[in-house]
Amino acid sequence: MQSRTAASRPGRPRSAAADAAILAATREALVELGWSKLTLGDVATRAGVAKTTLYRRWSGKNELVVDAVAELFDELRLPDRGTLAADIEGVVLQFAAILARPEARSGLMAVVAESTRDDALRDRIRESIVDRQKRLVLEGRARAQARGELPPEPDASESARTVDLIFDVIAGAVVHRALVSAEPVDAAWARGFTALLLEGLAAAGTA
Amino acid sequence: MQSRTAASRPGRPRSAAADAAILAATREALVELGWSKLTLGDVATRAGVAKTTLYRRWSGKNELVVDAVAELFDELRLPDRGTLAADIEGVVLQFAAILARPEARSGLMAVVAESTRDDALRDRIRESIVDRQKRLVLEGRARAQARGELPPEPDASESARTVDLIFDVIAGAVVHRALVSAEPVDAAWARGFTALLLEGLAAAGTA
Amino acid sequence: MQSRTAASRPGRPRSAAADAAILAATREALVELGWSKLTLGDVATRAGVAKTTLYRRWSGKNELVVDAVAELFDELRLPDRGTLAADIEGVVLQFAAILARPEARSGLMAVVAESTRDDALRDRIRESIVDRQKRLVLEGRARAQARGELPPEPDASESARTVDLIFDVIAGAVVHRALVSAEPVDAAWARGFTALLLEGLAAAGTA
Amino acid sequence: MQSRTAASRPGRPRSAAADAAILAATREALVELGWSKLTLGDVATRAGVAKTTLYRRWSGKNELVVDAVAELFDELRLPDRGTLAADIEGVVLQFAAILARPEARSGLMAVVAESTRDDALRDRIRESIVDRQKRLVLEGRARAQARGELPPEPDASESARTVDLIFDVIAGAVVHRALVSAEPVDAAWARGFTALLLEGLAAAGTA
DNA sequence: CGCTAATCGAGACGGTACGTCTCGTCTTACC
DNA sequence: GGTAAGACGAGACGTACCGTCTCGATTAGCG
Numbered sequence: 109m110q111s112r113t114a115a116s117r118p119g120r121p122r123s124a125a126a127d128a129a130i131l132a133a134t135r136e137a138l139v140e141l142g143w144s145k146l147t148l149g150d151v152a153t154r155a156g157v158a159k160t161t162l163y164r165r166w167s168g169k170n171e172l173v174v175d176a177v178a179e180l181f182d183e184l185r186l187p188d189r190g191t192l193a194a195d196i197e198g199v200v201l202q203f204a205a206i207l208a209r210p211e212a213r214s215g216l217m218a219v220v221a222e223s224t225r226d227d228a229l230r231d232r233i234r235e236s237i238v239d240r241q242k243r244l245v246l247e248g249r250a251r252a253q254a255r256g257e258l259p260p261e262p263d264a265s266e267s268a269r270t271v272d273l274i275f276d277v278i279a280g281a282v283v284h285r286a287l288v289s290a291e292p293v294d295a296a297w298a299r300g301f302t303a304l305l306l307e308g309l310a311a312a313g314t315a
Numbered sequence: 316m317q318s319r320t321a322a323s324r325p326g327r328p329r330s331a332a333a334d335a336a337i338l339a340a341t342r343e344a345l346v347e348l349g350w351s352k353l354t355l356g357d358v359a360t361r362a363g364v365a366k367t368t369l370y371r372r373w374s375g376k377n378e379l380v381v382d383a384v385a386e387l388f389d390e391l392r393l394p395d396r397g398t399l400a401a402d403i404e405g406v407v408l409q410f411a412a413i414l415a416r417p418e419a420r421s422g423l424m425a426v427v428a429e430s431t432r433d434d435a436l437r438d439r440i441r442e443s444i445v446d447r448q449k450r451l452v453l454e455g456r457a458r459a460q461a462r463g464e465l466p467p468e469p470d471a472s473e474s475a476r477t478v479d480l481i482f483d484v485i486a487g488a489v490v491h492r493a494l495v496s497a498e499p500v501d502a503a504w505a506r507g508f509t510a511l512l513l514e515g516l517a518a519a520g521t522a
Numbered sequence: 523m524q525s526r527t528a529a530s531r532p533g534r535p536r537s538a539a540a541d542a543a544i545l546a547a548t549r550e551a552l553v554e555l556g557w558s559k560l561t562l563g564d565v566a567t568r569a570g571v572a573k574t575t576l577y578r579r580w581s582g583k584n585e586l587v588v589d590a591v592a593e594l595f596d597e598l599r600l601p602d603r604g605t606l607a608a609d610i611e612g613v614v615l616q617f618a619a620i621l622a623r624p625e626a627r628s629g630l631m632a633v634v635a636e637s638t639r640d641d642a643l644r645d646r647i648r649e650s651i652v653d654r655q656k657r658l659v660l661e662g663r664a665r666a667q668a669r670g671e672l673p674p675e676p677d678a679s680e681s682a683r684t685v686d687l688i689f690d691v692i693a694g695a696v697v698h699r700a701l702v703s704a705e706p707v708d709a710a711w712a713r714g715f716t717a718l719l720l721e722g723l724a725a726a727g728t729a
Numbered sequence: 730m731q732s733r734t735a736a737s738r739p740g741r742p743r744s745a746a747a748d749a750a751i752l753a754a755t756r757e758a759l760v761e762l763g764w765s766k767l768t769l770g771d772v773a774t775r776a777g778v779a780k781t782t783l784y785r786r787w788s789g790k791n792e793l794v795v796d797a798v799a800e801l802f803d804e805l806r807l808p809d810r811g812t813l814a815a816d817i818e819g820v821v822l823q824f825a826a827i828l829a830r831p832e833a834r835s836g837l838m839a840v841v842a843e844s845t846r847d848d849a850l851r852d853r854i855r856e857s858i859v860d861r862q863k864r865l866v867l868e869g870r871a872r873a874q875a876r877g878e879l880p881p882e883p884d885a886s887e888s889a890r891t892v893d894l895i896f897d898v899i900a901g902a903v904v905h906r907a908l909v910s911a912e913p914v915d916a917a918w919a920r921g922f923t924a925l926l927l928e929g930l931a932a933a934g935t936a
Numbered sequence: 937c938g939c940t941a942a943t944c945g946a947g948a949c950g951g952t953a954c955g956t957c958t959c960g961t962c963t964t965a966c967c
Numbered sequence: 968g969g970t971a972a973g974a975c976g977a978g979a980c981g982t983a984c985c986g987t988c989t990c991g992a993t994t995a996g997c998g
Contacts, residue, residue: 269507
């Protein structure tokens with residue numbers, strides 16, 4: 109027993125193609141115009157869609173951009189480079205590569221800024237973008253444990269706390285380096301940063 | 316040899332009080348409205364000033380908000396709590412306290428977002444906000460060296476690289492924890508994070 | 523030999539009830555909203571009918587309102603009050619009573635306004651509303667002739683011209699009094715106006 | 730002592746040229762598009778003016794069109810053709826000539842239609858358009874009295890009632906003939922109508 | 937009893953205009 | 968020349984209807 113599926117609702121069904129066209133047009137407009145000059149009317153035009161169609165699906169610019177940007181980060185993959193350090197360096201460089209794309213830089217920071225005054229938006233960002241990528245941390249740890257680089261987890265709650273800390277440090281540092289300091293996130297930096305992180309974790313863990 | 320000072324120019328001199336009133340009104344508007352709903356006309360009204368006066372001094376919303384927010388971060392002080400770890404924890408908590416204020420959260424992230432498409436703005440942010448606070452890292456290191464907690468610097472360029480890395484990690488992690496993860500930056504978190512940072516630096520340094 | 527009647531066409535026949543419901547809903551909406559805020563979507567909803575059903579029967583708002591209003595004026599009856607003057611006064615008051623109803627005021631003038639740029643619409647108004655009521659003039663004259671108040675018609679074309687003139691004067695004056703001057707069309711006014719009309723006709727006729 | 734005149738108010742004064750340009754553009758748009766397809770955005774564009782400028786002066790389409798149309802009827806003049814009948818015929822033909830212009834036909838009837846649901850608008854129409862033209866009736870009567878065609882007025886209230894009646898009959902009949910019956914208001918019709926009116930008035934007056 | 941075909945409801949679609957808002961500039965009079 | 972006030976041209980906002988379309992579900996007559 110489920111509530112009416114989309115297929116069985118009366119009336120003309122929503123166009124599936126429109127959603128994809130709108131999100132692609134949003135990213136295109138972010139590249140060309142940036143967040144602040146992006147207008148929903150322009151996005152609709154680019155997508156070959158009426159403004160009403162866009163507003164029927166998203167309640168505003170913020171929500172639309174979250175969805176458009178979220179798809180970008182789903183491209184992240186944990187590479188298997190043999191050691192935990194090398195795996196982390198790989199993810200850091202991939203993350204930096206995405207942040208180098210104008211649609212990601214502009215869109216991501218803007219919605220984070222907006223989310224400081226809109227709890228629903230902040231939750232949406234966490235669900236659609238941030239928490240989805242914690243999988244990378246979990247996957248990396250599991251792989252390192254399989255290799256024998258890390259011991260198995262003893263305590264579940266401690267484990268979750270550590271995952272969050274690692275995530276804040278990696279994501280925060282890379283974003284700050286790339287967008288605020290505006291210095292290159294290259295292999296050398298990634299190596300230095302990864303060393304700091306792993307040594308810090310190891311020492312803190314044995315303490 | 317200077318170009319005409321303000322005092323010696325012909326005509327009515329600019330009101331000094333106006334600048335302060337405008338910046339204060341900007342912060343007030345950021346608290347109440349947030350970045351995206353803040354309008355320059357409204358700021359001018361709050362400051363009891365004509366729009367023309369505002370535009371004569373700042374070229375736009377971005378520049379105005381950078382200046383309004385920059386003043387907030389100048390309140391940061393490195394406390395002397397006896398050990399390097401305690402000093403860092405103190406700064407982290409102060410930083411988090413500022414980020415808890417709506418005018419800082421909303422304004423800072425928004426101008427960073429705008430700066431992704433405006434190099435002049437990014438430089439202005441770095442000069443007015445970010446680089447000014449690197450003094451805290453330098454001060455902290457000097458104090459730790461005086462205490463004998465850290466060895467004297469051997470290499471100037473290596474030293475600069477390390478300062479940047481520390482700054483990216485601290486600022487990035489705290490911002491991410493506070494604004495994106497939206498979890499509390501409390502004493503416990505500060506202790507764990509500081510431990511990770513210092514152990515990581517120590518190990519990486521000796522390597 | 524006729525083209526396929528409705529009954530013999532294949533497929534589901536049109537609902538007869540829908541037409542009446544739509545016209546009633548149109549009048550109801552005219553009362554509540556007036557012409558300019560009346561929307562076909564709202565009429566359809568009020569009539570419990572889909573927009574498609576409405577558009578299948580009427581090509582637009584103008585045509586729909588003409589039909590909805592036309593039914594109102596078919597209520598007019600020539601009373602038998604014993605003299606021509608009294609009969610005319612009776613019709614004038616009936617006409618004014620209809621014009622006092624909001625659905626008639628608003629709808630009638632609006633479609634006349636629209637008809638200034640749409641010849642087909644003007645013809646439709648004449649056929650559905652105006653010319654149908656000329657019966658009242660003809661009936662009144664015939665009755666007056668039977669009573670001996672008026673001589674029999676001598677000239678057919680002259681007669682038609684007079685009917686048109688009478689109609690323009692009566693309809694025009696009552697509408698102007700009621701809708702533009704916004705003064706009451708009461709028994710006193712009707713008596714004065716009828717006197718002017720009949721004396722004018724009598725004198726002009728004998729000239 | 731008056732409340733602040735326009736000239737002494739602070740700030741930039743409103744452009745006088747804009748008002749004229751907007752009213753002219755409104756009439757132009759009425760000619761080309763008619764009432765229902767006239768849009769305020771289009772009028773603003775034609776006038777070389779921003780939409781805000783238009784809305785600052787008029788609250789909506791109705792008020793704008795009343796003012797635009799009112800200017801047309803101020804062109805009416807009472808000709809001196811030697812006799813009262815000839816004078817009336819002249820005014821009737823002038824009135825018909827104005828009603829033949831599309832901007833007058835379309836605009837006038839539409840605002841009258843709207844005024845059936847908006848008392849403020851109806852008053853505005855009466856003040857700006859209708860009552861201003863009663864001057865023609867008064868002027869015509871005075872001239873006829875000077876010529877000896879009519880006796881001097883005995884009773885003021887009776888006189889006002891008669892002026893209103895005459896005005897409703899003339900304006901109503903001409904409008905109905907021109908716009909609803911859509912028959913020509915030519916010299917022959919004007920002669921017949923004027924005869925009816927004057928004979929009716931004379932007979933009713935002596936009664 | 938199925939087949940065919942037009943109807944019905946619902947509601948999404950591409951458009952267009954709405955009336956409001958903010959932008960950054962300009963034009964006043966006053967100081 | 969700086970200032971407060973406020974009008975200006977420009978253009979985006981989010982909403983409301985337009986008239987059309989695409990659905991699945993009726994509902995008739997004909998074979």
